[in-house]
Amino acid sequence: QSVLTQPPSASGTPGQRVTISCSGSNSNIGSNTVNWYQQLPGTAPKLLIYDNSQRPSGVPDRFSGSKSGTSASLAISGLQSEDEADYYCAAWDASLNGAVFGGGTQLTVL
Amino acid sequence: QLQLQESGPGLVKPSETLSLICTVSRASISSNNYYWGWIRQPPGNGLEWIGSIYYSGSTYYNPSLKSRATLSVDTSKNQFSLKVTSVTAADTAVYYCARQRGRTCSGGICYSGPIDPWGQGTLVTVSS
Numbered sequence: 447q448s449v450l451t452q453p454p455s456a457s458g459t460p461g462q463r464v465t466i467s468c469s470g471s472n473s474n475i476g477s478n479t480v481n482w483y484q485q486l487p488g489t490a491p492k493l494l495i496y497d498n499s500q501r502p503s504g505v506p507d508r509f510s511g512s513k514s515g516t517s518a519s520l521a522i523s524g525l526q527s528e529d530e531a532d533y534y535c536a537a538w539d540a541s542l543n544g545a546v547f548g549g550g551t552q553l554t555v556l
Numbered sequence: 557q558l559q560l561q562e563s564g565p566g567l568v569k570p571s572e573t574l575s576l577i578c579t580v581s582r583a584s585i586s587s588n589n590y591y592w593g594w595i596r597q598p599p600g601n602g603l604e605w606i607g608s609i610y611y612s613g614s615t616y617y618n619p620s621l622k623s624r625a626t627l628s629v630d631t632s633k634n635q636f637s638l639k640v641t642s643v644t645a646a647d648t649a650v651y652y653c654a655r656q657r658g659r660t661c662s663g664g665i666c667y668s669g670p671i672d673p674w675g676q677g678t679l680v681t682v683s684s
Contacts, residue, residue, distance in 0.1 A: 448602060478659070481670045483603075490652055490677050491595075491603065496670035534603055538659050538668040544618050545593075545605040545656070545668065 449474060450535055450548035457554040458525045466551045468518045468535030474546055478538040480518040482511055485532040485550075494533070495520060522553075530555045558583040560653050560675035568647075568682050574640040578653030578675060585634045586611040592629065592636045593656040593671065596649040604649075608656050609636055643682045650677040 451469040458464040468480065482495040493502050495511035498518065510521045518537075522529055535548040564576035578592065585592060593608030607617040609627040617625055621640070629636040640647060657669040 478666045478668045481668055483671070490674040491671075492674070493670050493672035496672070497667055502672065536603075536605075536668065536671070538666065540666075542619055544607070544616050545671070547603045547605060550602040 448549040449539060449542070449546035450537065452533075452535060452548035452551045454549065455552045455554065457556055458522075459556050460525055460527065462525045463521060463523045464525055464553065465522075466520045466533050466535075466553070468520070468548050470516050470518075470537060470546075472516060473541040474516075474537040474539040475513065475518055476516040477540055480511065480513050481536045482509075482518075482520045483534045483536065485534065487531070491534065525555055527555050529553060558655065558673055560655065560673065562651060562653050562675045562678040564678060564680070566679060566681060568643055568680060569684050570644055570682055571642055574638075574643050574647060574680055574682070576638045576651055576653070576678065576680070578636050578638075580634045580636070580655075583655075585629065585636065586631050589658050589660075591616070591656045591658055591669070593654050594625075594627065594638045595652045595654060595671065595674075596647075597652070597677075598646075598649040606638065606640075606651075610658070645682050648680065648682045650679050652677045 479497045483491040484494040485491040498513040499511045539546045559581045591608035594606040626639045654671045654674040656671045659669045
């Protein structure tokens with residue numbers, strides 16, 4: 447049981463816009479910024495979005511993040527086949543005094 | 557470009573201690589504002605943060621490991637390490653080491669500290 451809640455799966459067709467939600471509580475998302483990670487099959491996770499909505503160098507602007515209250519969202523526009531991966535949200539939890547992850551969302555490009 | 561590489565036994569017997577080392581290259585482990593952490597991923601499952609350590613030795617741990625995990629740092633070798641005692645099959649996972657920006661609060665906003673970059677990961681199997 448993960449501290450942050452994500453839908454286990456999501457899907458879309460090429461070119462479509464897809465959003466993935468991440469729900470938490472006041473001790474994590476409600477009081478700290480959210481980071482998102484992309485894990486392509488068989489590889490290590492890679493930072494995709496940090497500080498709620500910032501993109502590291504090299505991440506396409508098709509990826510965007512937002513946060514409101516105790517929830518956050520990752521949006522992928524202009525969906526491409528290479529976006530098929532697992533996506534994880536994460537945040538610091540002040541009660542646990544550590545980082546917590548969502549359970550991950552498996553994105554399928556139909 | 558900063559690189560991290562995990563090393564250690566791929567097979568550990570139940571009740572024994574899992575020991576891994578992460579070697580940091582092309583950057584100093586004594587960098588200000590960055591912690592060095594471990595994250596694991598059981599086969600077919602999601603990510604679990606284990607803990608992180610600053611070059612001074614200051615640590616944070618996931619309470620769910622109930623004091624079985626210990627992180628240490630060796631600045632002379634630019635390495636940090638993880639030990640997990642009394643392992644069971646539930647500790648079977650791919651273990652990743654990574655750099656984690658320290659959590660900071662400024663202007664009313666607390667920043668969680670992204671984890672970046674990650675090592676390639678090493679599979680540790682607990683089995684007799």
